[in-house]
Amino acid sequence: MAEERIFLSPPWMTGEEMKLVREAFASNYIAPCGPMVDRFESAFAELTGAAAACALSSATAGIDLLADILGIGAGDTVVCSDLTFIASAGPFSHRGARLVFIDSDPATWNLDPALVEETFAGMSRRGEPLPKALVAVDLYGQCADYDALETCCSKYRVPLIIDAAESLGARYRGRPSGSVGIAAVSSFNGNKIITSSGGGMLFSGNSEIVNTARRLSQQSREPFPWYEHARVGYNYRMSNIVAAIGLGQLGRLDEIIARKRRIFGWYRERLEGCGGISFMPEAGYGECTRWLTVALLESAVTDSGDVPSPMVRKVLDALDRSNIEARPVWKPMHLQPVFRDCRLVGAGGTPVTERLFADGICLPSGCGLTEDQVDRISGIVKESI
Numbered sequence: 001m002a003e004e005r006i007f008l009s010p011p012w013m014t015g016e017e018m019k020l021v022r023e024a025f026a027s028n029y030i031a032p033c034g035p036m037v038d039r040f041e042s043a044f045a046e047l048t049g050a051a052a053a054c055a056l057s058s059a060t061a062g063i064d065l066l067a068d069i070l071g072i073g074a075g076d077t078v079v080c081s082d083l084t085f086i087a088s089a090g091p092f093s094h095r096g097a098r099l100v101f102i103d104s105d106p107a108t109w110n111l112d113p114a115l116v117e118e119t120f121a122g123m124s125r126r127g128e129p130l131p132k133a134l135v136a137v138d139l140y141g142q143c144a145d146y147d148a149l150e151t152c153c154s155k156y157r158v159p160l161i162i163d164a165a166e167s168l169g170a171r172y173r174g175r176p177s178g179s180v181g182i183a184a185v186s187s188f189n190g191n192k193i194i195t196s197s198g199g200g201m202l203f204s205g206n207s208e209i210v211n212t213a214r215r216l217s218q219q220s221r222e223p224f225p226w227y228e229h230a231r232v233g234y235n236y237r238m239s240n241i242v243a244a245i246g247l248g249q250l251g252r253l254d255e256i257i258a259r260k261r262r263i264f265g266w267y268r269e270r271l272e273g274c275g276g277i278s279f280m281p282e283a284g285y286g287e288c289t290r291w292l293t294v295a296l297l298e299s300a301v302t303d304s305g306d307v308p309s310p311m312v313r314k315v316l317d318a319l320d321r322s323n324i325e326a327r328p329v330w331k332p333m334h335l336q337p338v339f340r341d342c343r344l345v346g347a348g349g350t351p352v353t354e355r356l357f358a359d360g361i362c363l364p365s366g367c368g369l370t371e372d373q374v375d376r377i378s379g380i381v382k383e384s385i
C-alpha cells in the first residue's frame with residue numbers, strides 16, 4: 001500500500017478544538033462575531049502583550065485594513081521585505097502604491113535594517129516624500145530586528161507594520177512577535193503554526209487602531225440601533241465557529257512550538273553539513289519557532305535565473321515521488337512578474353533573497369511528524385544531493 005502523503009505543515013488538532021466548536025454550536029452563535037471571537041481576541045492579546053486584537057477572515061484582510069487606516073493611495077510609496085508571500089505587499093499595490101523592496105540580511109533572512117535606513121535617508125536627501133509605511137515580515141517563525149527597525153522608523157516618522165503571519169510565539173529580546181510598530185497581523189490559514197482553518201488577527205499596543213479596524217471590518221457600521229454608515233467599510237470579520245478552532249489551538253501554542261523545534265533538531269542532526277546543507281540561522285536576538293524547517297542546499301550554480309536551482313528541483317522531485325510535500329523558499333517579490341517595475345534595495349552583487357530562493361527548501365514540518373519520518377525524508381534528501 002502506498003504511504004500516506006506527508007504534507008508541508010498540516011493542521012495538528014486534538015479534542016480541545018472540537019470541544020470548543022461544539023460549545024459554539026450549542027450557543028447557536030453561528031455568525032461572524034460571538035463569544036468565541038471575544039475569547040479568542042482576549043487570549044491572543046494577552047499572549048502577545050497587545051492592548052487589543054481584532055479577529056479577521058485572514059491576515060491579508062488585516063494588512064488591507066492597515067493600508068486603509070494609513071490612507072495609502074495612488075502615488076504613495078510603501079517599503080516592504082523582498083522575501084515574503086505576496087500578501088505582505090498586495091493590499092498596497094491594489095491601492096496604487098509604489099512598492100520598494102528590501103533585500104534580506106543573511107544572518108536572519110529577514111529584511112536588513114541597514115538597507116531600510118539607507119532607503120529612508122536617500123529619499124529624505126533627494127527631497128522625496130517618505131514612505132507611507134514599512135512592512136517588516138517575520139520570516140518562517142523568526143522576528144525581524146525590531147529595535148533597529150523601530151529606531152529607523154521613529155527617526156523618519158514612517159509607520160511600521162509587522163507582518164507576523166508566520167511568527168506567532170516567536171520572541172524578540174524576550175518580547176512577543178508583533179509587539180512593535182503601529183500594528184501587526186497574524187495568520188491562521190491551514191499551514192500556519194496555529195490554524196483556525198482560515199483567519200487572521202490584527203493586534204496592536206494602540207487600542208484605537210484596533211477599534212478602528214474592527215469597525216471597518218464590519219462594514220463600518222456606526223453604533224446606532226439602525227444601520228448608519230459614515231464611510232464605506234469591509235466584510236472582514238472572523239466567524240464564531242472559526243474562532244472556536246483558533247482558541248483551541250492557541251491554548252496549545254507552547255506544545256506546538258516545542259514540537260516544531262524538536263522536528264528542526266531531528267533534521268539538523270541528520271543533515272547539517274552533509275553535502276553543504278545548512279539551515280536558516282537563528283538570530284542572536286530572539287527565539288525562532290521553526291514554524292518551518294528551512295534548509296539551504298549549496299549548489300555550484302551561481303545564477304539559476306528566476307527559478308530554484310537544479311539541485312533544489314531535483315530534491316523536490318525526489319520527495320514528491322515518495323509522496324512527500326516540500327516547497328522552495330518564497331520567490332522574492334522583485335522577481336515576480338507583477339512587480340517587475342519595482343525597485344529592490346540591496347547591498348550590491350547578487351541579492352541575498354535571490355540566493356535564498358535559488359538554494360532554499362522548506363522541509364515537511366507538521367507537528368505530527370515522527371522521528372522515523374524525518375529519518376526517511378532526510379535519507380531522500382541526502383541521496384538526491
Ligand SMILES: Cc1ncc(COP(=O)(O)O)c(C=O)c1O
Pocket residue numbers: 057058059060061084085087088137163165166186187188189199200
Ligand atoms: C508572510 C505572510 N504574510 C501574509 C500571509 C497571508 O495570510 P492569510 O492567508 O491569512 O491572508 C501569509 C500566509 O500565507 C504569509 O506567509
